Amino acid sequence: MHYLIEPGLWSSSPVRVAVLVGTVVAITSAVVGVFTVTRGQSFAGHSLADVATTGGSGAFLVGLNQFWGFLAFGVVAAIILEAIGVQRRRGRDVTTGVVLGAGLGLAALFLYLGTQQSNTTGASFTVLFGSIFVIQSSTIPALIACGVIALVVIVTLSRVLLLSSLSPEVAAARGVPVRAVGAAYLVALAISVSLSSVAIGAVLSTALLIGPAATALRIAKGPVRAMVTAAVIGVVVTWLGILLAYDSYYWPPHGHAWPVSFFIVALVVLAYLLTYLHRPARRRRPGLTGAPGAARPEVEVGA
Amino acid sequence: MSERKAPAADELLRLDGITVRLSGREVLHDVSFAIRPGEFTGLIGPNGAGKTTILRVILGLLPPSSGTVTVAGAPIGGRRHHRRESVIGYVPQKLLIEPDMPLRVRDVVALGIDGNKLGVPFPSRARRELVNETLRMVGADSFADKRVGELSGGEQQRVMIAHALISQPRLLLLDEPLANLDIRSAQGIVAVLAKLAREQQIAVLISAHDMNPLAPVMDRIVYVAAGRAAVGSSEEVLRTDVLSRLYGQHVDVLHVHGRVVIVAGEDGEDTGSPHDGAGQPDPVYGSGVA
Amino acid sequence: MFSGFMMNTWIAATIVAVIAGVVGFFAVLRGSTFAAHAIPNGAFAGAAGASLLGVNTLVGLAVFSIAGALGIGAFGRRARHDVATALILVLMLGVGALFISLGSQYAQETYSLLFGEVFGISPDVLLPIGILGAVSVLALAVIFRPLMLTSAMPEVAEARGVSPQRIEMVFLLVMALATSMTVPVVGALLMFSLMIGPAAAARSFTARPGLAVALSVAFGLITVWIGIAVSYETNWPLGFFVGVLGAAFFLAGRGWASLRGRRLTRPARTVPANAGA
Numbered sequence: 002m003h004y005l006i007e008p009g010l011w012s013s014s015p016v017r018v019a020v021l022v023g024t025v026v027a028i029t030s031a032v033v034g035v036f037t038v039t040r041g042q043s044f045a046g047h048s049l050a051d052v053a054t055t056g057g058s059g060a061f062l063v064g065l066n067q068f069w070g071f072l073a074f075g076v077v078a079a080i081i082l083e084a085i086g087v088q089r090r091r092g093r094d095v096t097t098g099v100v101l102g103a104g105l106g107l108a109a110l111f112l113y114l115g116t117q118q119s120n121t122t123g124a125s126f127t128v129l130f131g132s133i134f135v136i137q138s139s140t141i142p143a144l145i146a147c148g149v150i151a152l153v154v155i156v157t158l159s160r161v162l163l164l165s166s167l168s169p170e171v172a173a174a175r176g177v178p179v180r181a182v183g184a185a186y187l188v189a190l191a192i193s194v195s196l197s198s199v200a201i202g203a204v205l206s207t208a209l210l211i212g213p214a215a216t217a218l219r220i221a222k223g224p225v226r227a228m229v230t231a232a233v234i235g236v237v238v239t240w241l242g243i244l245l246a247y248d249s250y251y252w253p254p255h256g257h258a259w260p261v262s263f264f265i266v267a268l269v270v271l272a273y274l275l276t277y278l279h280r281p282a283r284r285r286r287p288g289l290t291g292a293p294g295a296a297r298p299e300v301e302v303g304a
Numbered sequence: 305m306s307e308r309k310a311p312a313a314d315e316l317l318r319l320d321g322i323t324v325r326l327s328g329r330e331v332l333h334d335v336s337f338a339i340r341p342g343e344f345t346g347l348i349g350p351n352g353a354g355k356t357t358i359l360r361v362i363l364g365l366l367p368p369s370s371g372t373v374t375v376a377g378a379p380i381g382g383r384r385h386h387r388r389e390s391v392i393g394y395v396p397q398k399l400l401i402e403p404d405m406p407l408r409v410r411d412v413v414a415l416g417i418d419g420n421k422l423g424v425p426f427p428s429r430a431r432r433e434l435v436n437e438t439l440r441m442v443g444a445d446s447f448a449d450k451r452v453g454e455l456s457g458g459e460q461q462r463v464m465i466a467h468a469l470i471s472q473p474r475l476l477l478l479d480e481p482l483a484n485l486d487i488r489s490a491q492g493i494v495a496v497l498a499k500l501a502r503e504q505q506i507a508v509l510i511s512a513h514d515m516n517p518l519a520p521v522m523d524r525i526v527y528v529a530a531g532r533a534a535v536g537s538s539e540e541v542l543r544t545d546v547l548s549r550l551y552g553q554h555v556d557v558l559h560v561h562g563r564v565v566i567v568a569g570e571d572g573e574d575t576g577s578p579h580d581g582a583g584q585p586d587p588v589y590g591s592g593v594a
Numbered sequence: 595m596f597s598g599f600m601m602n603t604w605i606a607a608t609i610v611a612v613i614a615g616v617v618g619f620f621a622v623l624r625g626s627t628f629a630a631h632a633i634p635n636g637a638f639a640g641a642a643g644a645s646l647l648g649v650n651t652l653v654g655l656a657v658f659s660i661a662g663a664l665g666i667g668a669f670g671r672r673a674r675h676d677v678a679t680a681l682i683l684v685l686m687l688g689v690g691a692l693f694i695s696l697g698s699q700y701a702q703e704t705y706s707l708l709f710g711e712v713f714g715i716s717p718d719v720l721l722p723i724g725i726l727g728a729v730s731v732l733a734l735a736v737i738f739r740p741l742m743l744t745s746a747m748p749e750v751a752e753a754r755g756v757s758p759q760r761i762e763m764v765f766l767l768v769m770a771l772a773t774s775m776t777v778p779v780v781g782a783l784l785m786f787s788l789m790i791g792p793a794a795a796a797r798s799f800t801a802r803p804g805l806a807v808a809l810s811v812a813f814g815l816i817t818v819w820i821g822i823a824v825s826y827e828t829n830w831p832l833g834f835f836v837g838v839l840g841a842a843f844f845l846a847g848r849g850w851a852s853l854r855g856r857r858l859t860r861p862a863r864t865v866p867a868n869a870g871a
Contacts, residue, residue: 035406038404038674038677039402039404039405039406041402041674041676042676043628043674043676043677043679043680044627044628044631044676044679044680046680047628047631047680047683085848094625094627094628095622095625095627095790095794096794096844097627098627098628098630098631098786098790098791098794099790099791099794099840099841099844100841101631101786102786102787102790102791102836102837102840102841103787103837103838103840103841104837105783105784105786105787105833105837106784106787106833106834106835106836106837106838106840107834107837107838108783109709109783109784109831109832109833109834109837110830110831110833110834112705112709112831113830113831113834156424157422157423157424158422159424160415160418160419160420160421160422160423160424160425161419161420161421161422163406163407163411163415163419164415164419164420166400166405167399167400167401167405167407167412167415167452168396168399168400168464169400170363170365170394170396171394171396171464171467171468172419172420173363173365174363174364174365174389174392174394175389175394175419175420176386176389176420177420204684204687204688204691205684207680207683207684208681208684208688211677211680211681211684212681212684215404215673215674215677215681218404218406219404221406222406222408222449222451223406223407223408223411224406224407224411226406227406228406257695257696258695259692259695259696260691260692260695262687262688262691263688263689263691263692263695265688266684266685266687266688266689266691267685267688269681269684270681270684270685273681277672402674404674
């Protein structure tokens with residue numbers, strides 16, 4: 002047991018902060034992720050994380066609190082995606098890719114300008130991977146508030162989102178503003194992803210968005226069960242990851258902790274793979290699921 | 305040429321002189337018909353004739369270039385209309401289902417109650433009972449807990465009928481529900497719908513390109529071809545002269561062992577447009593109110 | 595700007611733009627945009643690992659990008675394609691994070707692997723890049739027809755004995771090959787931009803495949819040439835110009851398409867074709 006719970010774990014303030022923020026982030030990401038995976042928008046979710054990170058670099062450059070930079074860029078990117086708004090999955094991915102490319106280009110610029118201003122050569126690493134152990138306590142209330150907001154929006158929209166995903170025509174016939182609902186969801190996704198990127202970095206943001214949700218969708222039926230299962234998986238994976246990262250300080254090579262992102266990512270993928278023991282995969286036929294080259298019978302709403 | 309009568313009090317739906325122009329092309333011309341409670345109406349015609357356009361106009365998804373749609377006595381203009389949403393239940397042909405969609409059959413049906421509202425419903429026994437009862441009505445209770453992505457075509461149709469049914473519509477609109485089904489499943493669906501029409505006085509408007517599975521239960525036909533419609537009973541509409549005028553070329557209507565087959569005649573025989581015979585009130589074309 | 599060592603830069607960037615233009619056209623056609631982002635990022639993680647082990651960086655690049663391609667291809671058959679790509683991506687980056695943290699003084703190399711170091715190209719890199727580029731383009735030319743067939747009509751392809759899954763795997767491997775060589779030049783993140791922006795723009799201007807590939811390459815070349823020139827003068831990173839110019843081309847394409855009355859999607863229909871209008 003000694004090797005699992007290393008000395009000083011619970012009395013360490015960074016760990017307590019990490020657990021608190023990590024829990025909020027995990028729950029929000031998982032619930033939002035259920036809809037992201039179902040709607041086939043994993044790429045958008047990842048791209049928004051990268052673009053949000055760019056915003057953080059920009060904010061850092063002009064001396065603003067990074068958090069607002071993350072949030073602003075994430076939301077603006079979501080609005081752009083919705084405005085250029087292409088309903089077909091493939092066209093949507095290309096648009097997302099272009100927005101991502103522009104965002105990354107800006108990131109390159111901001112990081113470069115940052116090195117001109119001060120000596121921040123490690124910026125690239127932390128920008129990508131974040132550091133859950135180095136969150137400023139002043140931003141914690143804002144982080145939690147944003148997480149709650151995103152969560153509330155998604156839960157409120159959950160039914161109309163599911164109905165729209167199931168059949169946009171039926172939803173439209175019943176008076177659901179399908180396009181507006183999609184836009185609102187994207188903004189909630191942007192908020193959630195911005196929040197997780199600033200806390201744990203873009204890589205982990207994507208991992209916690211997609212992994213627990215995809216895992217839950219394989220094993221849970223029904224919407225409520227899927228969201229709860231995803232949240233539980235996300236939280237467990239985060240806690241374990243924090244624990245192991247803290248412990249790894251004492252593992253070889255001594256005195257150097259392994260990054261928490263590695264542990265969480267590894268655990269997320271492991272959890273997903275474990276579901277294949279329970280539910281072996283059926284080979285998917287092309288043309289059904291939007292695999293590359295598949296002619297998916299997509300339908301759209303609107304005159 | 306078409307008689308426009310004042311809407312009768314118990315008409316659930318009435319189309320008057322609906323014309324739709326898309327991209328400069330006239331897709332529907334002067335289509336009129338009405339539907340009363342409990343009537344089982346087939347919207348029949350070949351693919352591309354305009355059936356789906358008619359449905360979209362009724363649902364408010366496509367504004368007509370001219371003409372009016374009246375639902376339960378109140379004229380509908382434009383997109384959203386509360387009355388339409390409460391009177392008409394829509395069953396689409398196909399669902400966009402991914403295998404990992406987190407919806408069971410009973411979840412989909414529950415969405416029919418209030419899936420268009422924001423917020424989360426409070427789970428109650430009453431809701432659950434309503435869902436179960438509706439599932440029983442369509443014969444879907446045996447697979448109520450299956451994921452909606454794992455259903456066969458026929459099972460999916462039943463689920464979507466239940467979804468539309470649970471909000472207690474007075475008119476069910478179904479878009480080609482039988483198109484991809486085998487005969488047995490198709491007959492099952494038709495039986496369910498006929499029972500609903502009979503026992504609960506729910507009107508059914510069902511579009512199909514093959515009328516034969518519907519023939520035993522159809523009260524009336526709206527036959528659509530080349531953007532025009534002929535309305536009436538099977539005997540009135542499914543006749544060589546009527547359909548030839550509709551198609552604008554000679555077709556033969558053959559009755560074979562109780563089934564109806566429509567066969568194209570020789571090319572070029574123009575039997576004139578349905579608009580010949582000026583001034584004569586036409587019982588078949590136009591308002592179609594028998 | 596055109597002095598001795600800069601010539602290497604021009605040549606390298608030109609080769610990369612050609613490769614990106616050709617590979618990118620197919621990536622956009624097949625909707626493999628996410629994979630086009632994931633594979634170079636995986637390559638980056640591999641380079642980090644190689645550096646840790648003291649092995650040649652290119653080996654790390656190649657191993658991880660090929661592993662990524664194989665993972666996405668195999669995994670994508672059993673799970674949603676974008677979920678598979680996302681999980682492979684974060685897995686590779688997570689491992690990369692581990693390598694970077696276990697290694698030492700890696701920050702500067704991180705930046706250059708992500709965003710490129712095109713101005714520091716040594717001439718002996720040019721030949722391998724050129725050869726690998728030629729091989730990639732050649733491979734795509736060889737499988738051009740099955741590639742187009744499986745992209746447009748996978749069921750028909752299957753009926754004719756062409757396996758969409760196998761073609762997909764081959765394509766991903768070609769993409770891995772192409773990116774593993776180009777990542778040291780333009781960086782992981784920018785290789786992605788170069789593949790997507792110009793190709794997406796080209797598709798808005800023409801539907802003919804041959805012309806679209808040519809346009810895609812042309813846009814890519816214009817992008818890097820302008821980018822290098824301005825970057826040389828301002829010292830701002832090349833990646834910035836590539837990203838922004840790619841987006842500009844894309845928007846121009848969209849504008850052109852809407853001027854001509856076409857939208858990126860076909861006009862909306864609420865039912866599949868067989869149900870009639």
